[in-house]
Amino acid sequence: MKxxxxxxxxxxxxxxxxxxxxxxxxxxxRIVLEEFAENPFLPKFYExxxxxxxxxxxxxxxxxxxxxxxxxxxNDLFQETTISDYLFTKCLLFAKVNLPEEEFRLYxxxxxxxxxxxxxxxxxxxxxxxxxxxxxxxxxxNRDYExxxxxxxxxxxxxxxxxxxxxxxxxTLFIDASNADFIGNEKHVDIILDALDKEYEQGQYYxxxx
Numbered sequence: 001m002k003x004x005x006x007x008x009x010x011x012x013x014x015x016x017x018x019x020x021x022x023x024x025x026x027x028x029x030r031i032v033l034e035e036f037a038e039n040p041f042l043p044k045f046y047e048x049x050x051x052x053x054x055x056x057x058x059x060x061x062x063x064x065x066x067x068x069x070x071x072x073x074x075n076d077l078f079q080e081t082t083i084s085d086y087l088f089t090k091c092l093l094f095a096k097v098n099l100p101e102e103e104f105r106l107y108x109x110x111x112x113x114x115x116x117x118x119x120x121x122x123x124x125x126x127x128x129x130x131x132x133x134x135x136x137x138x139x140x141x142n143r144d145y146e147x148x149x150x151x152x153x154x155x156x157x158x159x160x161x162x163x164x165x166x167x168x169x170x171x172t173l174f175i176d177a178s179n180a181d182f183i184g185n186e187k188h189v190d191i192i193l194d195a196l197d198k199e200y201e202q203g204q205y206y207x208x209x210x
Contacts, residue, residue, distance in 0.1 A: 001027055002199055003122035007084045010127030010177070011157050012149065013137035019127065019182050020085035022189055029081035035063055043145040045098075053098040057107060061091040065114050088118045093160050097153075123200070124170050125192065127177040128162075131155055169202050176208045185209075 006023070008016045017033055024031035036042060041056040068088055092115075095107045129137075131154045138146050165172050173195050182189055188209045195207055 001081050002197060004080060005082050005084070005119060005121045006123055006125065006196065007087045007121035008125045008127065009087045009090065009161065011129065011134055011154055011161065012146070013134040013141070013154075014127040014129050014177060015137065015180055015182060016085040016127060019125070019189075019192070020083050022182055023192070024083045026189065026193060027081050027083070029083045032067060032082060032084040032086075034086045035067065036060075038063065046145045046148065049098065054103050054107070057091065057095045057098060058110075060094070061107075061111065061114065064088055064091060065118065068118050084121070087121065087124060088115065089164065093164055094157070097156050097160055122171070123196070124165070124172045126161065126165060126172050126174050127180065128158075128174060129177045129180070131158070133178055165204065170204075171200055171202050172204045173200075174204045174206045176206070178209075180209050 006029075008020050008023075010016050020031055020033065023029065039056065039059050041052045041059055045052040045056045064086065065088070068084070092108065092111050095104055095111070099107060131151050134154055135149075135151070138149060164170075165174075173192070175192065180188055191207060191209060195205070
């Protein structure tokens with residue numbers, strides 16, 4: 001394994017957690033999963049985003065910081081690799097979409113204080129799926145508060161992720177996950193494992209799943 005810390009990112013419903021769980025088992029890696037269910041503001045946000053966006057994003061940032069800071073500083077002789085299903089910068093990207101300008105500027109100041117304390121991933125796996133595929137996955141996992149997410153919101157998040165990755169020249173495996181079936185098609189997982197066995201320069205590397 002070429003990388004000690006691998007992060008998986010993508011839009012809502014892209015399959016991040018599913019892939020993270022599978023890769024962690026295949027690689028005998030420690031796993032860090034987003035604890036979204038612990039955020040009491042999440043259902044309220046989908047009902048009233050204007051009122052609950054700021055506490056939602058603050059709660060997520062605090063929880064992600066605590067989780068990554070605690071876990072990534074633990075030496076584990078038997079698990080040298082860590083797989084995470086979120087990038088800490090996700091805090092800033094979602095805040096940019098969800099918060100009005102003044103609140104976002106305040107949030108960014110807090111983020112800029114915290115972010116240097118976080119270990120950054122060696123490589124990012126970004127799962128890119130069309131919005132109709134995302135909506136299909138969202139329906140399948142059947143979380144009540146997600147069932148009314150509008151397409152426009154998913155499009156905006158998709159564009160925000162893409163711009164960030166391009167602007168910051170992050171070492172990224174950009175996966176076309178339009179046909180992804182990580183549970184039912186082992187070949188899709190093998191393609192990603194093969195890609196993780198190679199060394200890359202900074203930039204984006206595009207991979208399709210047949």
